[in-house]
Amino acid sequence: MTDRATIEAWLARIAIGDRQAFVALYDATSAKLFGVLLRILNDRDTAEDALQDVYLKIWHNAHRYRVNGFSPMTWLITVARNHAIDRLRRQRGSGGGAVPDAVDAVADPAPGPEARAIAAGEAARLAACFDELDQTHADAVRRAYLEGETYAELAERFDVPLNTMRTRLRRSLLKLKECLTR
Amino acid sequence: MSSDRPDILPQGGADDALAAEYALGLLSEAEARDFEERLVHEPALRAIYARWAEHFAAMTDPIAPVEPPARLRARVMRQVAPRHGGAGLRRLLGWLAGAAAGAVLGAAVLLLVGPVGDLPGLRADIAAPDGALVIGASYAPASGRLTVTRQSGQAAPGRALELWMIAGDAAPVSLGVLPDADSLRLDVPAALREALAPGAVLAVSDEPPGGSPTGQPTGAVLATGVITES
Numbered sequence: 001m002t003d004r005a006t007i008e009a010w011l012a013r014i015a016i017g018d019r020q021a022f023v024a025l026y027d028a029t030s031a032k033l034f035g036v037l038l039r040i041l042n043d044r045d046t047a048e049d050a051l052q053d054v055y056l057k058i059w060h061n062a063h064r065y066r067v068n069g070f071s072p073m074t075w076l077i078t079v080a081r082n083h084a085i086d087r088l089r090r091q092r093g094s095g096g097g098a099v100p101d102a103v104d105a106v107a108d109p110a111p112g113p114e115a116r117a118i119a120a121g122e123a124a125r126l127a128a129c130f131d132e133l134d135q136t137h138a139d140a141v142r143r144a145y146l147e148g149e150t151y152a153e154l155a156e157r158f159d160v161p162l163n164t165m166r167t168r169l170r171r172s173l174l175k176l177k178e179c180l181t182r
Numbered sequence: 183m184s185s186d187r188p189d190i191l192p193q194g195g196a197d198d199a200l201a202a203e204y205a206l207g208l209l210s211e212a213e214a215r216d217f218e219e220r221l222v223h224e225p226a227l228r229a230i231y232a233r234w235a236e237h238f239a240a241m242t243d244p245i246a247p248v249e250p251p252a253r254l255r256a257r258v259m260r261q262v263a264p265r266h267g268g269a270g271l272r273r274l275l276g277w278l279a280g281a282a283a284g285a286v287l288g289a290a291v292l293l294l295v296g297p298v299g300d301l302p303g304l305r306a307d308i309a310a311p312d313g314a315l316v317i318g319a320s321y322a323p324a325s326g327r328l329t330v331t332r333q334s335g336q337a338a339p340g341r342a343l344e345l346w347m348i349a350g351d352a353a354p355v356s357l358g359v360l361p362d363a364d365s366l367r368l369d370v371p372a373a374l375r376e377a378l379a380p381g382a383v384l385a386v387s388d389e390p391p392g393g394s395p396t397g398q399p400t401g402a403v404l405a406t407g408v409i410t411e412s
Contacts, residue, residue, distance in 0.1 A: 012403055016383065017351040020398045022262060026255060031247035039245045048254055055258045074239040081242065085207055098214030099207045122236065123243035144206040145238050151208055169208075170199040177198050180237055 002028040007072040014062035022059055029073070030055070033080040040084040040146055050087060054080045085148035097150035129179035137172035140165075197230055205234040303412045304380060315404060317343075317360070317386060320412070326375050328357065331365040337388070344389045346399060349377035354385065359393040382409050 007028070013021035033054060037047040057079055065075050078100075086099040130138040136158055143149040149157070155165040203209050204217045221228055304321045315335025321328045330345065337343045337360075346354040355377075358368055370378055387394070388401035 009402060013399060016348055016354070016385065016403070016406070018348075018398065019259075019262060019353055020396075023259065026258060030255070031249045032242075032245075034250040035245045035248040036242050038248055039242075048250065051250055051254060052258050052261070056261055059262045071236065071239075074236050077239045077242050078235050081239070082207070097207050098204075098209050098211045100204055100214070122240035126237055126240045141206065142241060144208055145241050148207060166208075170203070173199050173202040174195045176237075177195075177202070 004072055007076075008065075011062045011065045011072060014059060015065075022055075025058070026055060029076055032073070033076060036077060036080050037084050040081065040148070041087065046087065047084075050080075050084055054083050057083065081145070088148045089150070094148075094150050094153055097148070097152075099148075125180060129176050132179050133172050133175060134168075137169055140169055141172070141176070197227060201227065201231040202234045202238075205231060205238055304378070304409050315386075317405065319345075319384060319407070321370070321378060321409070323375065323378070326370045326372070327367060328370050328378075329365065329367050330360060332360065333364075336362075340391065341401070342389050342391050342393055343386050343404070344393045344399070346385045346387060347374065347378055348383040348385060349379070350382075352377070354399055356393065356397065357384075359389070360386070378409070380410050383407065384409065 007025065010021040010025040010028075014025065030051065034047060034051050037050045037054070038044065041047045041050060058076065061079075065072060082099050089097065089099070130141070133141075140149075140154050140158065143154065143157070151162055151166050151169075154169070155162040158165060160168075200209075200213075200217060204214060209217060221231065304323065316333040317335075318331040318333050319329060343360040345357040345360060347357055348354045355374060357370065357374075358366070360366060383406055385399070385403050385406040387399040387403050389399070390401075394400045
């Protein structure tokens with residue numbers, strides 16, 4: 001995996017229109033983003049279209065990436081994930097959920113030691129904290145992130161009123177946060 | 183369970199929950215707009231949101247990379263062919279604004295000063311917060327003479343400073359490696375003179391001795407300046 005400083009340097013050069021840096025970034029990161037798009041969209045043709053759109057977004061918005069101690073891979077993955085979710089929801093015709101403005105996904109606070117600690121071993125910690133949640137709610141968070149399910153869709157899936165779904169999920173998100181910052 | 187009312191949350195947790203819902207894409211359009219409006223003005227909220235983005239992105243860690251087909255790479259690269267207009271400059275300015283906040287340019291200032299001698303000339307001045315490296319330059323289109331003066335700072339040990347011109351969305355073009363001497367006068371090649379105009383950008387990058395081996399910047403872009411009329 002290409003290191004953070006290298007990807008940040010590429011993004012800085014892409015921001016001034018450097019195509020060579022863009023080619024280097026594509027070659028180093030497109031397999032990961034394509035894997036993520038395939039997983040979310042579950043269709044090869046759609047994922048290929050999406051990959052093209054995602055890299056155009058990266059080309060046009062590299063200046064909006066902020067060097068901040070958070071992983072530039074997180075920024076790239078978030079751009080890809082949000083784009084994929086947007087497509088999925090349009091396909092399904094699901095309403096009631098706003099996909100975040102992807103390119104500003106990771107904003108600009110200066111990194112503290114805490115932020116750096118969070119970046120390391122993130123996946124294992126997240127999994128451990130999911131285990132502490134009511135499994136229905138952990139499942140709901142995963143479905144929202146990876147399937148783009150909205151509150152209305154989650155409420156229907158778990159057969160509870162929408163407001164109940166929201167209240168419970170918000171509580172679980174706070175529990176998750178408490179666990180992740182423990 | 184005490185209540186199902188969404189407004190009853192542990193103290194101070196409302197923004198945490200809201201930022202997580204935003205990151206997951208669970209807010210309504212109106213709620214998301216309000217949240218984005220707050221993001222602009224509230225650094226603390228941006229920090230909360232950035233943390234959630236980092237946490238949630240970890241859900242993709244177990245997803246294995248899949249090599250996309252080569253024809254897709256060609257398609258993407260065709261779409262980012264150089265365009266004309268100010269897009270490159272706008273991106274640069276946006277990036278500089280972010281870079282200043284992130285202090286990535288920190289170590290350098292490129293100051294383009296007024297023309298020496300023959301008028302009319304071109305200039306610009308851009309300053310990063312830390313003045314460890316200050317380089318002045320001026321350009322006289324009539325003669326094609328570019329004057330670069332290092333006012334303070336120098337290349338890192340065993341490294342060189344290389345000067346680049348970036349016009350529009352074209353790739354950077356090297357104007358040469360800066361000498362150890364404090365000032366450099368160079369005649370800009372005729373083919374580049376038209377592009378060295380207001381709105382174009384000069385940049386200095388950190389390179390191996392003798393300059394970039396690839397013809398494109400390989401090290402950090404230490405300083406940039408937008409050319410304007412003096």
